[in-house]
Each structure stands twice: as structure tokens, then as C-alpha cells.
Amino acid sequence: MTDLEHSLSIQQIQADLHTEILGRELLCYPSVDSTNLRAKDAANSGARSGLCIVADTQTAGRGRLGRSFLSPCGNGVYMSVLLRLPLDSERTPQITAATAVGVARAIERTTCGSVGIKWVNDLYMRGKKVCGILTEANLNPQNSWAVIGIGVNLSDAEIPPQIADIAGGIVPRSATPPTREKLIAEILNQIEPLLLPTVSDAFLPEYRSRSVVLGKEVSVIRNQQTHCHGRAIAIDDSARLIVTLDDGRQIALHSDEISCKIE
Ligand code: BTN
Numbered sequence: 001m002t003d004l005e006h007s008l009s010i011q012q013i014q015a016d017l018h019t020e021i022l023g024r025e026l027l028c029y030p031s032v033d034s035t036n037l038r039a040k041d042a043a044n045s046g047a048r049s050g051l052c053i054v055a056d057t058q059t060a061g062r063g064r065l066g067r068s069f070l071s072p073c074g075n076g077v078y079m080s081v082l083l084r085l086p087l088d089s090e091r092t093p094q095i096t097a098a099t100a101v102g103v104a105r106a107i108e109r110t111t112c113g114s115v116g117i118k119w120v121n122d123l124y125m126r127g128k129k130v131c132g133i134l135t136e137a138n139l140n141p142q143n144s145w146a147v148i149g150i151g152v153n154l155s156d157a158e159i160p161p162q163i164a165d166i167a168g169g170i171v172p173r174s175a176t177p178p179t180r181e182k183l184i185a186e187i188l189n190q191i192e193p194l195l196l197p198t199v200s201d202a203f204l205p206e207y208r209s210r211s212v213v214l215g216k217e218v219s220v221i222r223n224q225q226t227h228c229h230g231r232a233i234a235i236d237d238s239a240r241l242i243v244t245l246d247d248g249r250q251i252a253l254h255s256d257e258i259s260c261k262i263e
Helices: 010-015 035-044 091-110 180-195 201-209
Strands: 026-032 052-058 076-084 116-118 122-125 128-138 145-153 217-222 225-235 241-245 250-253 257-259
Touching: 010 026, 010 180, 026 035, 035 052, 035 076, 035 128, 035 145, 052 180, 076 180, 091 116, 091 122, 091 128, 091 145, 091 180, 091 201, 145 180, 201 225, 217 241, 225 250
Parallel strands: 026 052
Antiparallel strands: 052 076, 076 145, 116 122, 122 128, 128 145, 217 225, 217 257, 225 241, 241 250
């Protein structure tokens, strides 16, 4: 494939966009270090709420907990959206969770599959992670903003071998994925009403019903080690995961990582 075939078309994204604010300002790059880093720079330079930055590939894609996010050209959507809204530390997980619901809806509208959510920020299809979300926020009340980064793998056929055990695409090898432009537009269409004018609790029932974690045995991972173990019993109204530990105590997880078996 040539570089031109990989290039995202702003016009095609706009053709399917029905939002009022999200993606009305849209920047497409062939390659960036990280769309989240570009969006944070833009936020610090006064960019408006709704700015969306997309890239064909990222050379330093960022994941949660300091991990990297592999971002090969042609088989992924890598996008970041800037939101200016009143924020506190309680609300950041809600933004991630509401976005997960919107992206799940967008994937289901553009493919034949169904999407589950692994608390707090991972979307799963056919037992594999197909999308990760990284929200980074500035909580300064004079200038609060959130950058929501979304990375989606398109096809099973192009998943790099080093992550193929755990990562998949939104379509299997035999199917044709939606165009990246269509998926980007649909993601923006779906997440806007869940995030603006502010995150409400309305997404929570769907977030809970899509959970692939509730009722399961989970390990809480801290510093890359199992910290404790128990059963995930609920997701509260702040999108925290409530876990009953093996010793009977109950804990509420805010932004930890968990591991569990996902079929
Ligand atoms: C995770 O799975 O831990 C979150 C991954 C988030 C990846 C997306 S890709 C677009 C945006 N830019 C980044 O550098 N990261 C996010």
C-alpha cells in the first residue's frame, strides 16, 4: 500500500459526522508521536473543546499505567478528543467509562460483532482486546480539560504477532472492516451525547450490562504484581469497581488494573 492509500480523508470523516462540537475541528496527521500528546499541547495552547486529532500511525502511542500502545499504519484508528468541562478526580473514570460505552456502540453500528467492556477502559470482542482508552486530564479549576485517547484495532488479520495472544481486531480475518473514516465519525457521533454538556449517570446501566468482569474472580494488579484477589460484585455510580476480597473485605477500585479470565 502507498502512503496515499493510508492517508485519512478529513472530507470522508466530515461526511458522516453529525456532532455539534466533537470533531468540528479535526486535525489529521500521517504520523505523530502520540495523538494524546498533540491534543494536550493543543489544550495548553488554548485549543477549543471538541478538537479531534487523528493519525495514520503513532511512533510513541501511550497506554495506561505508562505502557506503550502499538499503532501500526493502516490497521488502526488512533484518535484523541479534547474536552473542556468542569472536572474533578472523581469524574475522570466516568469520562473513560462513558467513552467506552459510546465506542462500543460505534463499533457495533459499523460491524456485525458485539462488544464487551473490561473495567475500566478496555473493549473486548471474541475474547480479545480490540480497543483501549486513555483519559488524561488537567484538574486545575481555572482551566480544566480532559484529553480522551482512543485506539481501535481494525482486523484480526493485521494484529502484530507479538500481541496476537491478547489483542484482536473489530472484525475477524474473513471480514472487511469499516473504513477508518466511518468509524471515527461514528465514534464521535456516539460519544458526544454521553459526554456533553457534562458526563451524566445515564451511561451506567449500559456500562454495567456490557461488563465482562462483573461476577468474575479478579486479581488486582499493582506494580505488575498481584496485589489482592476477590470477586467483582458491582460497578458503583462513580464507575468504581467493587470487589469482595477473599478475606471478606470490600474495596472500591478507582483506576487500578485488574486481570480476569475473559471468554
Ligand atoms: C490502553 O489500552 O492502556 C489505552 C490505550 C490508548 C491508546 C490511544 S491511541 C490514541 C491515543 N494516543 C495515545 O498515545 N494513546 C491513545
